Amino acid sequence: MRIRKILNNNIAIVTRGVNESIIYSPGIAFHKKVGQSVSEDEVQKNYVLDSKDRLEHLSYLLTHSEQKMIEITNQIVDWYEIDVDAKIDDYLYITLLDHISFMIKRGQKEEFIMSPLLWEVKKFYPHFYALGIRAVQLISREYAIDFPMAEAVSIALHFINIQDEKTNISEKLQDIGVLRDLLNIIKYHFKTDFDENSINYLRLVTHLQYFIERLNSNRAYNSDQTMLYEQVKTIYPSAYEVVQKIEKYIIEKYNQEISQDEYTYLMIHINRVTERAGN
Known part of the structure; x- marks a missing residue:
């Protein structure tokens, strides 16, 4: 690797053939x-971006962030990366560094975010929520700011999002909201807690x-098991009633009906979940 541009004592843009990347290592x-x-032995971290715009964006963030x-x-x-045993797109460094920088600025003013998605992320993505907690604890310790653990949700969402490259954060949040709504429909229909x-x-x-x-992909179960559908509908009339409510919600939300198999x-x-004996 050859140095193309020195950004500061710790950061430089290098070239390898026709490709450019950013290297970071104290004093490099x-x-x-x-x-x-x-x-390679001199480099602590080599950031490889897939576009010039992203490379410039990360260059700016790195040069304006403390070590x-x-x-x-x-x-x-x-x-x-250790948890999932996989290498990720280095674009995450841009979004995460930007997030942490703003998070610290807010924390120094005691302006904290209490995410409305705390329950959903904690329940449905516990592994990523635990990673978010670990991250918040590290930031709190290093900057002596007493962040609430709800801040872990915002960090967890960065990792939830990259699990599917075709899904962005807004789509993921929408799915979490739909899941919450479906559970609430069931909960309030049966007037019970899970x-x-x-x-x-x-x-x-x-x-x-x-x-x-x-x-989301318009791929409903559909094997035409009419006999099984009629049997289950007859045996579990309360469950059938709540699925009718769910279907009304789905039609309004997705403009789709629920197939017999989905029913x-x-x-x-x-x-199963609402029968007392099954809990």
Whole structure:
């Protein structure tokens, strides 16, 4: 790698063939000059971006962020990559560093975010919420700011989003909102609270998550099992009533009707979770 541009003592833009990237390591550019080579062993982090705009954006953020903030961001991403055993798109460094920078500025003014999605993210994405908690604890410790743990939701959403490159944060938030609404329809119909630690509740949540994915792609279950549908409808009339309510919601939200097979599986899962013996 050869240095194309020195941004500060810790950061430089380098070239390898026709490709450019940003390297970071404390003191790496000290006493270096443009055109000199840098070995892999000297580099703590090499940021590889897929466009010139992103490279310039990250260059700006890195040069305007203190070293501690950069290393915190690198540490959080390292935790994620170790947890999922996969390398991620370095674009995450842009969004996460930008988020952490603004988060610290808010925290210094004691302006904290209490996310309305705390319950949803904690329940449906516990692994990413735990990573967010770990990140908030690190930032709180390094900057001596007592952040509420609800701040972990905003960080968790960065990692939730990159699980599916075709899904952006706004779409993911919409799916979480739909899941919450479906659970509330069931809850208020039966006038009961769920045992959120029960196997049947977890199965229902998982089924609803896949149900929402099928709605998004317009791929409903449809195997024409009319006989099974009629049997389940007769055996579980209360579950059938609540699925009718769910269908009204789905028609309004997605302009789609629920197939017989979807009805059948929803009734079965709903009956399991709402039967006292199944909790």
